[in-house]
Amino acid sequence: xxxxxxxxxxxxxxxxxxxxxxxxxxxxxxxxxxxxxxxxxxxxxxxxxxxxxxxxxxxxxxxxxxxxxxxxxxxxxxxxxxxxxxxxxxxxxxxxxxxxxxxxxxxxxxxxxxxxxxxxxxxxxxxxxxxxxxxxxxxxxxxxxxxxxxxxxxxxxxxxxxxxxxxxxxxxxxxxxxxxxxxxxxxxxxxxxxxxxxxxxxxxxxxxxxxxxxxxxxxxxxxxxxxxxxxxxxxxxxxxxxxxxxxxxxxxxxxxx
Numbered sequence: 001x002x003x004x005x006x007x008x009x010x011x012x013x014x015x016x017x018x019x020x021x022x023x024x025x026x027x028x029x030x031x032x033x034x035x036x037x038x039x040x041x042x043x044x045x046x047x048x049x050x051x052x053x054x055x056x057x058x059x060x061x062x063x064x065x066x067x068x069x070x071x072x073x074x075x076x077x078x079x080x081x082x083x084x085x086x087x088x089x090x091x092x093x094x095x096x097x098x099x100x101x102x103x104x105x106x107x108x109x110x111x112x113x114x115x116x117x118x119x120x121x122x123x124x125x126x127x128x129x130x131x132x133x134x135x136x137x138x139x140x141x142x143x144x145x146x147x148x149x150x151x152x153x154x155x156x157x158x159x160x161x162x163x164x165x166x167x168x169x170x171x172x173x174x175x176x177x178x179x180x181x182x183x184x185x186x187x188x189x190x191x192x193x194x195x196x197x198x199x200x201x202x203x204x205x206x207x208x209x210x211x212x213x214x215x216x217x218x219x220x221x222x223x224x225x226x227x228x229x230x231x232x233x234x235x236x237x238x239x240x241x242x243x244x245x246x247x248x249x250x251x252x253x254x255x256x257x
Contacts, residue, residue, distance in 0.1 A: 053128045054083035083124065107148035107230060114177050115139040117149065121156045122175070129164055133171040143177055145251050151227045158220040159184045159247050166245070181250045190241035199237065200225040 057079040066072065115137070122135045145152075163173045163186035172187045191199060198204045202222040228235045232252045239245040 051083070051087065053124050054080045054087075056127060057083075079124070079127075082120070107151060109146055109148060111144050112147045112149045112152055114143045114145060114182065115141055117153050118156060118175055118177070118182075121153055121160060122173075125157070125160050125164060129171070131164075131167075131169055131171060133164055133173070135160070135173045135175065137175050139175065139177040139182075143179065147231055148227075152231075155224050155227050155249070156184075158224050162220065163188055163245070179251070181248055183246060183248050185244060185246040187244045190243055190245055191237075191239040192241050196237065196239060200235075 057076040060076055118137055118139060122137065126133050126135060160173060160175075163184060164171050167186060167188035174183075174185045176183045176185075200221050202219065204222075225235055228249055234250045234252070236248045236250070237245065238248075
């Protein structure tokens with residue numbers, strides 16, 4: 001009798017364990033499926049940005065084409081080419097993240113003038129924004145850093161674009177830089193202290209009301225941090241809900257060039 005009870009108890013314990021194990025893996029599969037959905041959602045959003053800018057420029061050329069205005073036509077064609085280049089870079093970024101090649105990624109380091117890149121990226125984001133955006137830029141004309149120009153531009157684009165997306169109806173952004181750092185500050189909705197430690201994690205998004213649907217914290221900030229660290233720099237963030245967010249990228253040994 002004792003043997004039967006022991007066997008029955010063992011079988012019951014095994015069944016309970018198997019049920020727990022099954023539920024555990026069902027939960028994991030659901031998490032993986034959610035991560036896939038998040039990845040698709042974020043990539044769709046990130047890829048739409050350069051496409052939308054290029055489309056706006058092409059649409060303006062078609063609607064208001066003036067053969068005699070060569071300067072204006074070249075400006076719109078330049079915007080289209082820049083956004084296609086950005087799109088190509090974004091595809092490379094996706095491949096880099098999907099294959100975990102960040103540590104092995106080889107950057108094309110060169111002397112990069114900071115202000116022209118900031119002005120260019122800010123102009124593109126203002127062009128495609130669906131609400132009033134004011135971007136104040138305080139950067140010396142002669143400031144330069146050793147960086148990969150494509151990835152540096154993508155980093156700035158991610159940070160400035162987030163500042164627009166996670167703001168209310170009117171957006172005020174201030175970008176300042178010196179030989180030691182570049183700062184991007186906004187008047188957005190802010191990030192609460194519970195979410196702040198995780199915003200650079202892969203696939204992490206701040207679930208704050210309807211802002212969850214905006215997308216952008218899934219891979220954008222993960223990419224930003226990886227590139228910043230590959231450049232030998234560091235990035236810090238401070239934020240206060242209802243006031244705004246400030247990202248600071250510190251250039252390492254830039255003064256020693």
